[in-house]
Amino acid sequence: MPSWSGIRKRMESEYLAESLKGHISYFVTSYSRSPDHEGRAAIRYNGKEIIKGCYYHNWTKAASFPKDEKYERHMSEEFAFMDDTAIKLGVFDQRCFYEAFDEFDNQSIEKSLYSENLIVRIFAVLDRRVGKRRLLTLKENIENEPDTFKEFFAIRVNAEGIV
Incomplete structure (x- = not known):
């Protein structure tokens, strides 16, 4: 696996849509003094963290997960x-x-747009290979999408000037 700096460079220069360059940034860090070098990750829009996660939230927020079989298995x-x-x-x-x-x-951008992993889907909607026509197609079913995906979709369509 490449280093984070290599991944970030690819995400922000090779994959990121031109309209979002300088606005979207990806952040990852590992804490060298923590056991197993655990860390955190975030996607920032104009410096504000839109989503953020940390290894240590796994333990403190796990009680907030819905109590059903699906989440027990995934946890x-x-x-x-x-x-x-x-x-x-x-x-x-x-x-x-x-x-x-x-x-x-x-995998293809098409598979990424419909991945079960929401982070993959967010990476895909911010990708340069998703053009205005595909965004308009996605917009038709945006009401069925999770709120976080809708937020990143809105960032992308606004950057592209799509009403």
């Missing part, structure tokens, strides 16, 4: 399942970003 998988609830609670860390980037980088 036991170390939060590998990134949906809107996990994103809003911030129960993801830098490893989730690495895994999401690996999935995103190794």
Whole structure:
């Protein structure tokens, strides 16, 4: 796996839509003094963290997860399942970003737009390969999307000047 600086460079210069360059930035850090170098991750828009997650939130916010079989199973998988609830609670860390980037980088943009991993879908909607026509197509079903995805979709369509 490439280093974070290499991944970030690719995400912000190779993949990011031209209209978002200088506005969207990806942030990941590992805390060298913590066990196993745990850390945090975020996506920033004009310097404000739109989503942010930290390894240590996994323990403090896990009690906020819905009590059903799906979440019990996903929690036991170390939060590998990134949906809107996990994103809003911030129960993801830098490893989730690495895994999401690996999935995103190794499949088509079409598969990324419909991935079960919400972080992958966010990477995809901010991607330069998603043009205005595809954004308009996605807009037709935006009401069915999670709130976090809608927020990033709105950032992208506004940057593209789509009403």
